Amino acid sequence: DEDKPHLNLALIGHVDHGKSTLVGRLLYETGNVPEHVIEEYKKEAEEKGKSTFEFAWVMDELSEERERGLTIDIAHKRFDTDSYYFTIVDCPGHRDFVKNMITGASQADAAVLVVDASEGVMPQTKEHVYLSKTLGIDQMIVAVNKMDKVDWDENKYEQVESEIDELLKRIGYKPGDIQYVPISALEGGNIAEPADTSPWYDGPNLLEELDNLKKPEEPVDLPLRIPIQDVYSISGIGTVPVGRVETGKIKPEEEVRFEPSGKTGEVKSIEMHHEEVPEAGPGDNIGFNIRGVGKDEIQRGDVAGHTDNPPTVVDEFTAQIIVLSHPSAITAGYTPVFHAHTSQVACTITEILQKKDPKTGEVKEENPDFIKQGDSAVVKVKPQRPLVIEKLKEIPQLGRFAIRDMGQTVATGAVMDLKEKE
Numbered sequence: 001d002e003d004k005p006h007l008n009l010a011l012i013g014h015v016d017h018g019k020s021t022l023v024g025r026l027l028y029e030t031g032n033v034p035e036h037v038i039e040e041y042k043k044e045a046e047e048k049g050k051s052t053f054e055f056a057w058v059m060d061e062l063s064e065e066r067e068r069g070l071t072i073d074i075a076h077k078r079f080d081t082d083s084y085y086f087t088i089v090d091c092p093g094h095r096d097f098v099k100n101m102i103t104g105a106s107q108a109d110a111a112v113l114v115v116d117a118s119e120g121v122m123p124q125t126k127e128h129v130y131l132s133k134t135l136g137i138d139q140m141i142v143a144v145n146k147m148d149k150v151d152w153d154e155n156k157y158e159q160v161e162s163e164i165d166e167l168l169k170r171i172g173y174k175p176g177d178i179q180y181v182p183i184s185a186l187e188g189g190n191i192a193e194p195a196d197t198s199p200w201y202d203g204p205n206l207l208e209e210l211d212n213l214k215k216p217e218e219p220v221d222l223p224l225r226i227p228i229q230d231v232y233s234i235s236g237i238g239t240v241p242v243g244r245v246e247t248g249k250i251k252p253e254e255e256v257r258f259e260p261s262g263k264t265g266e267v268k269s270i271e272m273h274h275e276e277v278p279e280a281g282p283g284d285n286i287g288f289n290i291r292g293v294g295k296d297e298i299q300r301g302d303v304a305g306h307t308d309n310p311p312t313v314v315d316e317f318t319a320q321i322i323v324l325s326h327p328s329a330i331t332a333g334y335t336p337v338f339h340a341h342t343s344q345v346a347c348t349i350t351e352i353l354q355k356k357d358p359k360t361g362e363v364k365e366e367n368p369d370f371i372k373q374g375d376s377a378v379v380k381v382k383p384q385r386p387l388v389i390e391k392l393k394e395i396p397q398l399g400r401f402a403i404r405d406m407g408q409t410v411a412t413g414a415v416m417d418l419k420e421k422e
């Protein structure tokens with residue numbers, strides 16, 4: 001039913017640990033593989049003498065993709081449980097992963113970490129977990145996969161579980177936000193039903209764990225942020241800034257602060273579609289009459305927030321960027337215009353800290369001399385004028401920017417960390 005809340009789910013984990021197989025299995029168990037596809041593969045599996053048709057379906061899809069030299073496209077597949085609609089978002093390893101992650105196309109609410117029980121923690125396991133934490137994905141379900149390969153050995157499961165637990169806690173995950181399930185994506189144990197091969201496990205199956213995830217924080221529960229588009233002075237009324245509420249709620253009589261201008265005033269009234277409203281929230285385009293602030297004291301590019309949690313003015317910030325289009329090389333000292341919400345400010349890339357693999361997010365080079373088109377990097381940025389921007393993991397709606405130069409978008413990025421202006 002359409003009323004269920006929607007969750008974006010990332011499937012992460014080392015190559016070959018079973019992510020694609022698990023996606024196939026989840027779609028199959030939730031009835032999201034079209035009947036004709038099941039029929040087709042059933043027939044084909046019988047012809048080829050394979051044991052189960054879903055096995056054939058997944059394997060065939062995999063081998064075909066591999067022959068064509070493509071990464072398996074598991075992005076944007078949908079399924080639902082009793083409580084949620086899930087969309088599987090782009091995952092590490094896919095061509096445009098880092099780009100999608102930075103632009104928000106891959107913003108996941110929770111992750112399923114797939115770990116091969118016979119291999120345990122591998123390099124990409126660590127990388128993906130680290131990346132997830134950086135992006136603010138706080139809930140993690142660990143699917144200890146291929147349990148059939150280790151004969152559903154309880155000791156093996158516990159060993160892998162403690163190895164991963166140690167990793168996740170070191171990276172900063174809280175015990176209450178991590179769940180473990182022993183599964184076989186290939187054979188189907190503990191996905192939709194308990195596996196009779198694991199009598200020692202009496203916890204929820206994978207679909208139940210997915211159903212138990214916490215609802216993600218709604219933009220309305222975040223601090224108030226309204227990037228200002230224009231400021232009017234209306235005779236008989238006064239100063240009226242106009243903008244779209246990105247996060248939080250605004251009501252008359254509240255005290256708001258405009259940054260970087262640093263002016264504070266009281267909200268007298270709020271208008272939406274030429275009508276006065278008692279409050280406004282995310283997505284609303286509003287004009288609000290403000291007492292105590294002159295038209296010339298604030299401007300486009302300012303952001304309004306409550307005085308007790310005002311917008312962050314940065315001295316410098318660290319960002320992940322991806323270079324979309326640049327004719328030569330970007331080096332430290334480059335000063336293009338950064339576009340963030342409604343502001344445009346020249347900013348200097350003062351340091352290039354790391355060059356990363358745009359597919360996996362893996363560090364390729366520390367302190368490179370330059371970056372080029374197609375590269376993903378972690379950079380330090382110093383705005384030339386005061387700028388409001390927020391950490392991606394705190395207020396994602398204000399944590400992204402585009403870099404423009406020579407009439408085109410050179411790069412896009414997201415704020416990982418920042419230093420506030422004194």
Ligand code: GDP
Pocket residue numbers: 013014015016017018019020021022059062072114145146147148149183184185186187
């Ligand atoms: P990905 O690279 O993480 O997407 O991994 P794949 O889904 O492509 O799986 C890699 C290989 O592991 C394939 O040959 C799968 O058939 C196999 N595989 C996946 N899940 C299981 C499982 O639960 N048990 C066993 N025995 N093999 C599995």
